[in-house]
Amino acid sequence: MNLKAQIPNFFTMLNLFCGCVALVFVADFGFYWAFGFVCLGIFFDFFDGFFARKFNVAGPLGVQLDSLADMVTSGVVPGYVMYKMLAEAEVNSRFNAKLNTIETLQNEIYVIPFLGFLITVGACYRLAKFNIDTRQSDSFIGLPTPANALFVVSLPLLWNPDVCPYQVIDILTNTWFLLSVTAISAFVMNAEIPLFSLKIKNFSVAKYKLQLFFVLLSVLMLVFLKILAVPLIILVYVLLSIFNNIVNKKASN
Incomplete structure (x- = not known):
């Protein structure tokens, strides 16, 4: 076994591990920790490609592993975060409308929050398309999944009056705003929009x-x-x- 060839795969596995840990924190509304582990996962994601190019060991296995790890860290995690935000927004809106007690509302099942996983669906399609698209070696077409993940996972951190004014928080916690972000997010990842790359060669x-x-x-x-x-x-x-x-x-x- 060529150990040098496994170094990029090791960083890819660290990316996947961080994504799994982030999911656990999202389940408990630990959005700050989830954001931190997503950032760490993206950091490892950068270095798996860096070492693959440096050691000239890039191959089909690494490409597939990279996409599978990104699917968790930059696909499932932001979709789950959006699900949690939409669920919280639904509970708060119905409670504020005095439709029921908070205890009853928390035990209800809503359909709308599941639409947050459209981000996951969009990320999956983008990652599959990226693997067979030869146009994206030096730049991107559509928003990369890690950038989209950072955007989505950072949103619940803004639900804090120390960070944003209450008027902005009201917008960020609005169900229709969150659904709009979900739709735009899934679209921009797969849109035919050329985006400049931060890879600097010479x-x-x-x-x-x-x-x-x-x-x-x-x-x-x-x-x-x-x-x-x-x-x-x-x-x-x-x-x-x-x-x-x-x-x-x-x-x-």
Whole structure:
């Protein structure tokens, strides 16, 4: 057995392990811990590809393992988080409407929260499509599942008056808002929208000025906005990519 070839697979397994642990915390509404383990899983996901390229040991087994691990960490976890958020939003909305007591409401089964798993379905389709799409070696088409996972898993962390004003929290806990996020999330992962990659092969300020600007802006947002910066960074990433596509299209005409 080539031990060097197993190093990337080891990091992939760590990604999968982090995803499994995150699921346990989501089940108990431990969203902060779940977010932390998703971040750790994405960190390991980056290094499995890094070592595969560095040791020149990339192969079909690693590709399949990577997608299976991502399916848990960046597919099942955000879908489960959205399910939990929608369930909580449903309970709160019905309680505020004084339709029943909180004890009875918590024992009811709602259909709407299960729609949160459309994120999982969208992630599964994207990962399968990514494995056979030869166009995404240097950039992405559609939002990568790890970025989408970070966006979704960070949302319940904003349900805190120390992070967001009450008016914003009211929006973030609204069932229709969460369903909209679910639909947009599943769509953007699979949309034919070219997104710039942060992989830098031959460093050049002129060539990678967009990437450098995005990284600098992300750091500043994290410093000043902290956890609120996470979903905003993903939004900025998509919007910058769309703007870059428009500029490049005009330049080529």
